[in-house]
Amino acid sequence: MIKVLIADDQDLVRGGLAALLGLEDDIEVVAEVGRGDEVPAATAEHDPDVVLLDIEMPGLSGLEVAERLRDRRVIIVTTFGRAGYLNRALEAGVAGFVVKDAPAAELAAAVRRVMAGEQVIDPKLAVSALTTGPSPLTQREAEVLRMASGEPTVAAIARRLFLTEGTVRNYLSSAIGKTGARNRAEAVRVAEERGWL
The missing domain is CATH 3.40.50.2300 (Response regulator)
Known part of the structure; x- marks a missing residue:
């Protein structure tokens, strides 16, 4: 059996x-x-x-x-x-x-x-x-993008991940570029649809 x-x-x-x-x-x-x-x-x-x-x-x-x-x-x-x-x-x-x-x-x-x-x-x-192909997102970009789906502000994401707001903006900008999105909400949607998050 x-x-x-x-x-x-x-x-x-x-x-x-x-x-x-x-x-x-x-x-x-x-x-x-x-x-x-x-x-x-x-x-x-x-x-x-x-x-x-x-x-x-x-x-x-x-x-x-x-x-x-x-x-x-x-x-x-x-x-x-x-x-x-x-x-x-x-x-x-x-x-x-x-x-x-x-x-x-x-x-x-x-x-x-x-x-x-x-x-x-x-x-x-x-x-x-x-x-x-594989996800183009780094582990940190994926983490910030995942957090962006539930947190309303960059400041809130930065506090939760113990990062500076500038660092969070850089990760979000990079993730938006890699997903071909126009904004972070669209980047989250694209990444989720492709199974990257």
């Missing part, structure tokens, strides 16, 4: 994935959690063969969890089929990346293939990732 842990913050989705995989003769869902920060403890307790992670969860994102579980077989199962997310997931060492609108049989097949040592990537997303 292939033991699987499912982490998704939406109860209905998590339950649906568990029910679908539970129909397979060779797959057993050993744990379900609704927060990213619950995954490490559940993994230690249940010792799954494969961990299925959503990207956007409270506590820790699926990408942050994947970074911490590099010694495990991890498949990202997400609604957000963005090339930037795929690139970041591959950097985190995931074994698979499947979008939620894929047929149910594909998920079970992906679990089996990952268990066999293969890497499974949604083909359309792989092509998109190759044509889009």
Whole structure:
């Protein structure tokens, strides 16, 4: 039996994935959690063969969890089929990346293939990732841009990140240029759409 842990913050989705995989003769869902920060403890307790992670969860994102579980077989199962997310997931060492609108049989097949040592990537997303390329943002530019989506002023961002206002403006200006945006709100939108944040 292939033991699987499912982490998704939406109860209905998590339950649906568990029910679908539970129909397979060779797959057993050993744990379900609704927060990213619950995954490490559940993994230690249940010792799954494969961990299925959503990207956007409270506590820790699926990408942050994947970074911490590099010694495990991890498949990202997400609604957000963005090339930037795929690139970041591959950097985190995931074994698979499947979008939620894929047929149910594909998920079970992906679990089996990952268990066999293969890497499974949604083909359309792989092509998109190759044509889009990696994020042009530095880690600090991404951090400032991420903060800009929730903070109304440069001064507030500077206080939160312990930077000067001039430094924050420089990072924002650079990020705006790299995203081809006209302003910081548009830069945030572009970066989020491409999975760079």
